[in-house]
Amino acid sequence: MTSPLASSSAPFGRVLTAMVTPFSADGKLDLDAAQKVASHLVDLGNDGIVVSGTTGESPTTTVAEDGELLRAVLDAVGDRATVIAGVGTNDTRHSVELAEQAARAGAHGLLLVTPYYSKPPQHGFVLHVEAVAAAGDGTPIMLYDIPGRTGMTIAEDTYLTLDRLDEVVAVKDAVADLERGAWLLSNTGLALYSGDDSLNLAWLSIGAAGVVSVVGHAAAGRYRRMVEAVDAGDLAEARRLNLELVPLVRAMMTHTQGAMTAKIALHLRGVLDSLAVRPPLPPIEESEIAMVREGLAAVGLLD
Numbered sequence: 001m002t003s004p005l006a007s008s009s010a011p012f013g014r015v016l017t018a019m020v021t022p023f024s025a026d027g028k029l030d031l032d033a034a035q036k037v038a039s040h041l042v043d044l045g046n047d048g049i050v051v052s053g054t055t056g057e058s059p060t061t062t063v064a065e066d067g068e069l070l071r072a073v074l075d076a077v078g079d080r081a082t083v084i085a086g087v088g089t090n091d092t093r094h095s096v097e098l099a100e101q102a103a104r105a106g107a108h109g110l111l112l113v114t115p116y117y118s119k120p121p122q123h124g125f126v127l128h129v130e131a132v133a134a135a136g137d138g139t140p141i142m143l144y145d146i147p148g149r150t151g152m153t154i155a156e157d158t159y160l161t162l163d164r165l166d167e168v169v170a171v172k173d174a175v176a177d178l179e180r181g182a183w184l185l186s187n188t189g190l191a192l193y194s195g196d197d198s199l200n201l202a203w204l205s206i207g208a209a210g211v212v213s214v215v216g217h218a219a220a221g222r223y224r225r226m227v228e229a230v231d232a233g234d235l236a237e238a239r240r241l242n243l244e245l246v247p248l249v250r251a252m253m254t255h256t257q258g259a260m261t262a263k264i265a266l267h268l269r270g271v272l273d274s275l276a277v278r279p280p281l282p283p284i285e286e287s288e289i290a291m292v293r294e295g296l297a298a299v300g301l302l303d
Contacts, residue, residue: 010209011140011169011191012082012109015224016048017041017216018055020262021069023276029065033272035076040271042077045221048210049073050111052086052098054149055214055259060278063094067101074106087136088113088144092128099135110136111172113144119151122158133167141167142212146174146195156183163188172212173203182206197249201242204230214258215249218265218301244299251295260284264292268302 019041022033038049051073052058052066061069070085077083085102087110089095099110112132114125133141143162147153153175154162162168173181174195181192185207194203194211203211204227211223222241229237252261260281266272268289275284296302 009191012084012142012193012210013047014210014227015046015216015220016050016082016084016193016210016212017046017220018050018053018212018214019073020217020259020266020272021052021056021058021061022263022272023274023278025274025276027276027278029061029068030274031068031072033274034069034072037266037271038073038076040266041217041220042081044216044218045224046081046216047224048082048084048212049077050084050086050212053111053144054086054113055262056086057259057278057281058086058088063097063101066098067105070102070105070107078106078108082108084109084111084142086111086113087132088115090115090118092131095128095132096135099132099139100137103135103137103139107139110139110141111144112141113146114150114152114154116150122155125152125154126158126161129162129168130165133165136167138167140169141165142170142172142193143168143190144172144174144195146172148174156180156187159184159188159190163190170209173208178202178206181208197253201226201230201238204238205235214262215245215252217262218252218269218296219245219248219299222299247298248295248301251292251298255291256288257281260288261292264289265296268293268296270303 022030024030074083085107087095087098145154170191172193172195191209194200197215200211226238226241
């Protein structure tokens with residue numbers, strides 16, 4: 001399977017969204033809704049989808065649910081987009097189990113966040129990645145560096161070590177350090193993906209392969225056009241798109257949790273019926289719906 005915008009330097013495609021996990025009103029996994037959301041995201045312009053990431057509320061789902069969700073999304077869009085399974089936890093045995101399951105299901109990639117809360121030393125993280133790589137049976141890995149959530153940052157020397165693993169091919173960077181990102185691009189063979197919607201254009205401008213977005217639930221088409229504008233050297237168009245999206249990025253990414261705002265955006269656009277989330281996320285409030293509605297309207301994405 002090859003994504004429409006994929007290249008040797010963008011192993012998972014160019015515009016990816018970290019997909020929400022739909023739940024019914026009573027909190028059960030809704031696979032029909034998941035397939036509807038996945039199909040919508042690809043139709044919108046995504047050529048990659050991440051399931052069971054943080055935006056997918058992965059700390060609240062079971063191994064069995066993760067497997068069911070992955071298989072459902074693969075069935076729905078696996079012939080049109082890369083489907084990446086989130087397998088990152090703070091328990092290596094748990095991540096190994098998820099990686100084995102994802103490989104059996106036919107995931108096109110694995111997303112591996114650094115072990116949150118545990119904050120292992122760097123060599124412990126290397127062992128963690130090596131174990132998951134072995135369990136994934138050759139499935140390519142995108143590392144996820146987001147110290148604001150995990151409490152640890154992948155060190156430069158660690159990147160050099162992990163770059164030697166055939167399975168490790170990319171990193172989703174949410175460190176917000178463009179100079180460090182340029183160093184990664186200069187000193188490793190890893191593809192870099194923006195993990196911060198507010199910095200998508202900045203990352204693309206220094207050579208990022210693409211984006212892994214939350215705002216992409218609503219604006220993947222705009223991000224695809226931004227990627228294409230950067231590729232074409234049309235900085236004016238890329239800037240215009242970036243500025244155009246500021247109200248929506250602020251509405252979805254600066255006020256409350258992204259899984260909640262993404263579900264609101266899908267609901268307001270008629271894609272997702274249930275706004276249910278799992279604790280510890282609280283029930284979504286009318287003020288939050290109004291905030292996302294205003295953001296969507298400001299950028300012309302509310303029918």
